[in-house]
Amino acid sequence: MDMMQYFSQAKMSGNNTLWILLLVWTVIWDGIALWKSAQRKEVFWFCLMMITNTVGILEIFYIFIFSGSKIDFKKLKEKILNKFSKKNNIVIEPIEENQDNK
Numbered sequence: 001m002d003m004m005q006y007f008s009q010a011k012m013s014g015n016n017t018l019w020i021l022l023l024v025w026t027v028i029w030d031g032i033a034l035w036k037s038a039q040r041k042e043v044f045w046f047c048l049m050m051i052t053n054t055v056g057i058l059e060i061f062y063i064f065i066f067s068g069s070k071i072d073f074k075k076l077k078e079k080i081l082n083k084f085s086k087k088n089n090i091v092i093e094p095i096e097e098n099q100d101n102k
Contacts, residue, residue, distance in 0.1 A: 022055065029056035029063075036067050 030049065037045040045062055052058060063069070 033059035
């Protein structure tokens with residue numbers, strides 16, 4: 001039985017969450033890797049990643065090993081948190097014990 005037959009016959013009754021998470025995982029890594037390969041004009045890598053589906057494994061290898069780029073996760077986290085807090089104007093104020101609920 002090949003992969004296409006297996007997935008076409010798979011019953012997704014209770015595993016919808018798993019399939020959705022797998023899809024999101026794959027789309028994120030595909031998008032990042034394809035974007036990087038397109039910016040660097042690397043046609044071979046772009047075509048290889050477009051044709052194959054490796055659930056993000058090939059894309060992760062490309063991003064961290066073959067593209068030569070380094071990701072600073074601390075800076076990335078700070079950017080995301082700063083953008084989120086500025087966008088939603090989150091203000092956290094302490095609650096006083098004697099404050100009346102109106």
